[in-house]
Amino acid sequence: MEDAEDAWSAAEGSWWSLRQRAIEGRIAYGLGESDPAELVRAERLFEDVLEVCRREERPYEAAVAALDLCLVYLAQGRTAEVRRLARETTPIFRHRSLSRETLAALALVHEAALAETLTRELARQVRRDLDRTAERPAATQPLLDA
Numbered sequence: 788m789e790d791a792e793d794a795w796s797a798a799e800g801s802w803w804s805l806r807q808r809a810i811e812g813r814i815a816y817g818l819g820e821s822d823p824a825e826l827v828r829a830e831r832l833f834e835d836v837l838e839v840c841r842r843e844e845r846p847y848e849a850a851v852a853a854l855d856l857c858l859v860y861l862a863q864g865r866t867a868e869v870r871r872l873a874r875e876t877t878p879i880f881r882h883r884s885l886s887r888e889t890l891a892a893l894a895l896v897h898e899a900a901l902a903e904t905l906t907r908e909l910a911r912q913v914r915r916d917l918d919r920t921a922e923r924p925a926a927t928q929p930l931l932d933a
Contacts, residue, residue: 801839809836809852816859823863830859846882847917850893853879854914857900858907866903873900892916 812832819826833856840849853876860868879885879893892913899905 805839808832826859846879846885850879857910861907869900870903873897
């Protein structure tokens with residue numbers, strides 16, 4: 788019984804740590820409007836969150852982290868990086884636990900990113916819409932609400 792409790796505590800601690808990193812990334816992104824060094828920090832944090840979400844097969848959270856990372860790249864004018872990220876996150880579209888609405892929103896961002904026409908406004912809107920959707924997979928919680 789103690790082994791299960793220890794495993795649960797470790798997983799819960801990991802999840803909270805991941806949430807904290809996502810929140811720190813959002814704060815750094817906001818501060819990046821006036822301090823480019825904060826955008827670099829946000830990039831590093833969102834990359835870490837995305838990596839963990841991919842490894843733990845959390846497609847909704849991976850999509851949110853990828854959108855956050857796209858916003859950083861767009862703020863820095865790095866459209867080629869946005870396109871690269873869109874290519875790398877294509878497997879998210881194959882995950883059956885995502886709702887049709889989520890997949891449609893991600894497809895819109897994905898196509899715009901590949902065409903290098905994704906704007907910060909569109910990425911922000913989709914990010915907010917994903918956080919508002921009621922059709923999240925039952926086994927997941929959002930990393931943070933925008």
